Amino acid sequence: GENVEQHPSTLSVQEGDSAVIKCTYSDSASNYFPWYKQELGKGPQLIIDIRSNVGEKKDQRIAVTLNKTAKHFSLHITETQPEDSAVYFCAASILRGANDYKLSFGAGTTVTVRA
Amino acid sequence: SQTIHQWPATLVQPVGSPLSLECTVEGTSNPNLYWYRQAAGRGLQLLFYSVGIGQISSEVPQNLSASRPQDRQFILSSKKLLLSDSGFYLCAWSVWTGDGKLFFGSGTQLSVL
Numbered sequence: 634g635e636n637v638e639q640h641p642s643t644l645s646v647q648e649g650d651s652a653v654i655k656c657t658y659s660d661s662a663s664n665y666f667p668w669y670k671q672e673l674g675k676g677p678q679l680i681i682d683i684r685s686n687v688g689e690k691k692d693q694r695i696a697v698t699l700n701k702t703a704k705h706f707s708l709h710i711t712e713t714q715p716e717d718s719a720v721y722f723c724a725a726s727i728l729r730g731a732n733d734y735k736l737s738f739g740a741g742t743t744v745t746v747r748a
Numbered sequence: 749s750q751t752i753h754q755w756p757a758t759l760v761q762p763v764g765s766p767l768s769l770e771c772t773v774e775g776t777s778n779p780n781l782y783w784y785r786q787a788a789g790r791g792l793q794l795l796f797y798s799v800g801i802g803q804i805s806s807e808v809p810q811n812l813s814a815s816r817p818q819d820r821q822f823i824l825s826s827k828k829l830l831l832s833d834s835g836f837y838l839c840a841w842s843v844w845t846g847d848g849k850l851f852f853g854s855g856t857q858l859s860v861l
Contacts, residue, residue: 665848676852726848740791
């Protein structure tokens with residue numbers, strides 16, 4: 634099955650700096666890569682996703698890049714703000730067809746933005 | 749728009765007591781439904797998923813069971829809770845036609861004492 638590794642496990646950044654989280658996956662057939670943000674005591678929320686036919690996607694201060702050859706993808710947060718403090722999860726999915734897929738999650742990265 | 753409701757938000761139960769957590773989804777039909785567990789400071793472990801009424805797949809052997817009595821209702825149960833059942837339980841749904849995108853509920857913090 635798919636194995637997703639996520640690094641680092643914790644990340645502390647100064648407000649205004651950038652944060653980068655990296656994930657690798659094992660199954661070259663994976664073709665969908667979402668990122669989730671989980672605030673304390675809440676459920677994870679999808680913040681951005683990318684499909685395998687795209688190398689980069691950006692939404693305001695967050696961006697995701699995908700390198701299919703190396704089987705890794707990364708989340709970039711620019712101009713970090715205190716509200717970016719949370720746990721971030723990457724995931725990879727193999728989409729074999731309608732209703733035939735499964736998300737495998739990384740172990741999570743705890744991001745702390747220092748004021 | 750679609751919404752997912754999960755309750756209760758917190759629950760404290762003694763060892764050996766039963767458990768019932770409920771999740772409902774609104775605004776969509778025939779969703780895929782999921783139960784995840786998250787130990788303190790840990791990642792997301794898939795417990796059960798369902799692609800339709802009465803159809804339950806278990807990902808890991810455990811003291812828990814799941815049921816889907818209605819299209820948009822998913823229930824997590826146990827007959828006798830163990831200390832190791834403590835954790836943060838998350839219900840999630842996805843569109844059955846599938847692009848892999850999951851939408852999570854707000855979670856239930858279960859403490860077994």
